[in-house]
Amino acid sequence: MRSFVDSIQKYSVLSPQEVAALNALPNQIVRVAPNAPIVTENEPSRFYHVLTDGFAACSRTLPGNRRQIIAFLVSGDACDLHAVSGSRTLHSVTALMPCTVTRLPIPEVLALIETSPRIAHAFWLDAIGQSSVLAEWIANVGRRTGAERVAHLICEIFTRLRRIGLARPQGFEWPVTQVQLGDATGLSTVHVNRILRDLKTTNLLTLYGNSVVIENFAALKAFCGFDETYLNPIPDLAASRA
């Protein structure tokens, strides 16, 4: 569980006054049940949502019963990047386990930004951080084989969860079905299933119920060419604050 203020200063350090101003924002804390929507596609966007606890998927629906998961969100991630820039939401966000969400009214957020360049900067850096993940996903879906895609996605989530202290040494909770894993990697469910079987027999990756077990992370990274640089716009900052 992280407060939304922590999440906004993920990539930057704010002064006590700025933190106080953020805390003074009107906000609602909402609990969301698994499979329930946090944000719904094509609706007017009135709030800036921060996932303060849980695990969620951000997705886009295409004609013909097709769906693409654009990103997975973990504790501390903003749900709707572009809520502040447009009148309607472009993506849905769905809770994959019980989640806690903080909702900030957009006009108030914009008003606060007008008063503090460093808060604006913090929001900007957060958006940039998310966009380098999006870019890596394009490469993942476009140019990697099925098994590499799945492995790379698992490496990413493992790394992100470890950084916020939510992973186990050899794995993590994974409340994602094979259907959803297919929607994230651009593969069919049947093929995801076969890929998971292969990854298990080669000892790279095992799914037990709702958790992922990684015996040999180095081997998994080597298999899919995972390089965590793209997750790390400001490597020094987290360390300097710790």
Add this chain to the structure above:
Amino acid sequence: MRSFVDSIQKYSVLSPQEVAALNALPNQIVRVAPNAPIVTENEPSRFYHVLTDGFAACSRTLPGNRRQIIAFLVSGDACDLHAVSGSRTLHSVTALMPCTVTRLPIPEVLALIETSPRIAHAFWLDAIGQSSVLAEWIANVGRRTGAERVAHLICEIFTRLRRIGLARPQGFEWPVTQVQLGDATGLSTVHVNRILRDLKTTNLLTLYGNSVVIENFAALKAFCGFDETYLNPIPDLAASRA
């Protein structure tokens, strides 16, 4: 040809003082030849680059001679979203025709942002605008058929060029080879070639040398399910300034 100042206030309106401050930034204007690099992957990032004229591709290299184009950049687009947040560049940007680039030193940009929340806001909105394009690309590569991917990409570029007045009524200049088109859509060159033949015989889309001809844009949009909403975070703004 657009000045970098115009491009930064693409999604927001700045005061005369703010515009003056931007203009006062030290900047270099560089001409870049076709196929020459504008930004190189894995190098320290010292400048914030804005493409003020031309057409460029932003790409990521993967092991095994694989390459993924992450985005195409047109006049007025920022080249390196995350230059300000990280020490090294994650992507290369390559000129596809003679280009003009404005280079702004990152420390000065950050210093200016500290003084003006609205400039920070403008940069933020620019990043958000680019990230909704990235999200749409994930869906494109992940869940559309080959022909739909190519058609959708062409619809996007056509729409973006029309908005900045760089398209013809029925098409536009397209300095992109079939190899590059494959790298943008996650397809092999051979298959791109066959898709283009099919799109031509169905009268959806024709490539003549270096230009795209679209006889019936409505039909092309219907074919690939193109909806330009994602390109338009602030629909009212451009109109209100015009």
Add this chain to the structure above:
DNA sequence: CGTGCAGTTGAATTGCTTCAAAGCCTGTGG
């Protein structure tokens, strides 16, 4: 007048999808 890159086409192969069916869990109501 070759050299090299972009485009084009054919043939063989494969990675992945689709369809179909069965097994497995969990929750629910009789």
Add this chain to the structure above:
DNA sequence: CCACAGGCTTTGAAGCAATTCAACTGCACG
């Protein structure tokens, strides 16, 4: 407590979209 329903997973078999390999064309350029 058992029967049943509805997701999720697993497996087989057939089919297809896209890749790979290979050869050839056309064209631009030195």
